[in-house]
Amino acid sequence: MNTNAYITFLLIGIVLVAVDGQIIYHSGRRYLENSYGAPEAGASMARLVAVMFHLAVLGILALLSLISFGGDESSIPSVVGKLGLLLLVLAAAHGITLAVLSRIRDEQVGENLVARKQGVTGDGRNSTVNPVSPGTADPTRPSVSPSLEHGAPYSAPGEGR
Template identity: 60%
Template sequence: METNAYITFLVLATLLVVVDGQIIYRSGRRYLEHSYGDPAAGASMTRLITVLFHLAVLGVLALLSTIDSGGDNATEAVVWKLGITLLVLAIAHGVTLTVLARIRDNQVAERALKQQQHPTSAASETTVAPVPGQQGVNPRVSPALDQRDPYSA
């Protein structure tokens, strides 16, 4: 592959990687924002994952750029390598989304476990008016109609 085609491939492929990385970062930040409870923590985790994505895909891109495509002319070689780059980028994008989803699932599960361990904190956040005839701040169900105790006339 001649030098102009090589540079064209590297510029186009790097541009694709950067654009996809920015899409992952912006979407992932919103996706993880509420799972940590702290938006800054979600943004930080997304930034780390995006950096890993960029490093991995740019590394594969560097290796791919050295492989001879065997094309007759420079245009065919660039198109062939861009096609391979897009396939690698799609796989890396899918893996990154899987990692983000797994992180969010783990955080949601941890928050649910903490709420189960400390039910008083969840009860203190909401105020519930008790049903007549029941004691406590957090009534579970209303009394049955056949008891007629609080509803007797």
């Protein structure tokens, strides 16, 4: 492969990888933001996955540039053949990356469900509400509506009301 064909192949390959990597990053960030509660955590995971994608596919691109397709390596069919192989590899890497993002999101959604079942909120506090004693006017605690039967403050069963 002559220098012009080699550089053309590498430039086209780098542009394809960069564009696909940016699509993965931006879409993955939106996909993961909802599952993590904090948008910056989802963006961070998407960035890590996108960097892994870029490094892996650029490494494959470098290896593909060394493969000989036989015949005249500087010919258009040779460059197109290498680009076709690169596109197939890029599609496979894109699919694997989507599977990784999906698995990360599924694990985070599962962890969130378990935490909600155990009564822990996103900030680590217990989400159980403590009852309000009659006559207590603490604004940090929720108030309870009066009992329908007695027109009085809420009474627990067995308190004699």
